[in-house]
Amino acid sequence: MIDRSPPDEDDNPEWDETNCRSLTDGEKLVVARVKLGLTQKSMADLLSVSVATLRDWERQRTKPRGPSRALIQLVFSHPETIRDWLVEATAAPASVGHRHSGAGEARSGGGG
Secondary structure, three states, X not given: OOOOOOOOOOOOOOOOOOOOOOOXXXXXXXXXXXXXXXXXXXXXXXXXXXXXXXXXXXXXXXXXXXXXXXXXXHHHHOHHHHHHHHHHHHXXXXXXXXXXXXXXXXXXXXXX
């Protein structure tokens, strides 16, 4: 027999800031990692941190600070874009260093 009486509670409530909490940085990191299909090792390599550090952040044993916290927010908000940017940035460190050296030489030369 099917119960046709109206439900006592709404089984699909509206979600807003009054009835849900924000994700912690560690939870954001897990969400981003899962969205990207990465292991903890791969995500740690991408963020240039140790697996132990990443694991501690995800398990909320420690909290990321400063630039690490900002990077987690970015990778949570834009996972594919930030992953692609980080992969590209780490793939060609010589070209980045070369451009930086050139800029420094140009500044030095202009001041003398």
